[in-house]
Amino acid sequence: MRSTILRAAAQAARRADSEMLKKGAKRDPELWVSTLQSVTSLRLTHLKVLFGVMSGAFGLAGYYFARKPTSPVSEVKVSVAQMPWEDTSSGETQANFKYKYHPGANPKNTPQEAPSALNVVVVPNVTLPKVLHETFNKDGKDGY
Structure with a gap:
């Protein structure tokens, strides 16, 4: 007797809670996730169909672009290396x-x-006195 009363009370509480969630979810977007648990099988079927259609569309697009990329010619002929x-x-x-x-x-x-x-000669565009040029110019000297 006691277990049936508790069971009935629990069911009533769940029903009242789900009714409150449905009413509250219409006003509060944070509760929309909770109401998804009570979505009917018809809505789940629509989601499965939508998922199937989108998966097929992306699959076909991937197959097409893998075979025919957007550029007219994706490969350039290169001469054989000699x-x-x-x-x-x-x-x-x-x-x-x-x-x-x-x-x-x-x-x-x-x-x-x-x-x-x-063999390329570098001619610097510098005007130095001849003494400084001979001292610091290393171009053409042995070891450089």
């Missing part, structure tokens, strides 16, 4: 390890020797 600097002849070019390149990156052009950074 190594003109590997010269089998012996001579000044081989002794100095001169770097060669194809002009215009076109392998049909004959390889040319690249200009060396060591």
Whole structure:
């Protein structure tokens, strides 16, 4: 007898509590999460359908953009690497390890020797007295 009274009281309290939550949730957005627990199966079905449609849309978009990116051509044809600097002849070019390149990156052009950074002359735009210039100028001296 006592357990049935307690059970009935608990059910009545739950019903009253859920009714209060439904009424309060209409006014208070913080309680909307609590009312989601009492959402009918029809609303859950709508959410599942919406989730399925959105998943399918994102899946199709990912599949499409993985196969056909937005740019018209995503890959650039690169000429096969040839190594003109590997010269089998012996001579000044081989002794100095001169770097060669194809002009215009076109392998049909004959390889040319690249200009060396060591052969470039730097002329500073400085006007110093000759004594100071000879003292501090290290360009062209041994060891530099």
